[in-house]
Amino acid sequence: MSSEVRGSVKWVEKGQFIGKVEPGRCSIVLGDGGISPMKLLLLGVAGCTAYDVVMILQKMREPIEGLEVEISGERREEHPRMYEKVHLHYRIYGNVKDEKAKRAIELSQDKYCSASAHIKLSGAKLTYSYEIIKS
Template sequence: MTDQDVRRVTLTRDSLGRYTVRNGRGGSITTSSGTDELSPVELLLAGIAGCTAVDVDTVTSRRAEPDSFEIEVTADKVRDEQGNHLKDIEVTFRVRFPDGEDGDAAREILPTMVRRSHEEFCTVSRTVMLGATVTPHVE
């Protein structure tokens, strides 16, 4: 595996329950629990939405610029014998294209791109679906 294949973020504590996550390119987002900011669980759902949005938007917008583009991701948070986790994650696309030939072409390919993103392309949802080992370390 090359450095190009490795994805990395670093989280730093801002205050009790509030943290900033940064990537190596200078991007950042603040997360917390119990405030108006996105919680870590919401960031996971946002990752699913953002990842699949890129896949679908990249291809459909080559045909027509959408009039509206929204993805809603919902999940049930449960606590059971396996601990806290999400189940029944649903991804709902609400995308509208203009009337006309270009819009028709974008509408036609939309279901295929949603399916392919779900089955092949979206690294975030594919990782959730397939499962991945998470190994904690203390230095």
């Protein structure tokens, strides 16, 4: 079964747009004075996998205390300027076991994170690294 997502983007002025996704009351400024759509795409990937990793580690009963995901991407020079390479760096806080952290990241990247799957399907090479910062 598929689920539908609806949203809209409204031109405000010059190169500025306001985007909204339903349901919800959240909106985002795109373009001038806001975030570019391609940067937003990267943040979507980072947010998707961050959510997965936290949920998976909690289900594993690992003592995760915090998580930061840094993401970088390299785009093609020619149009469409798609991402060719994307790298994620996970910074996991807490006394999490190394093998559990690695497994949670692999599950996110190989099974659960739909945003990462879209990046990979576009032909981009997605890599990751991680570190565990013990408390």
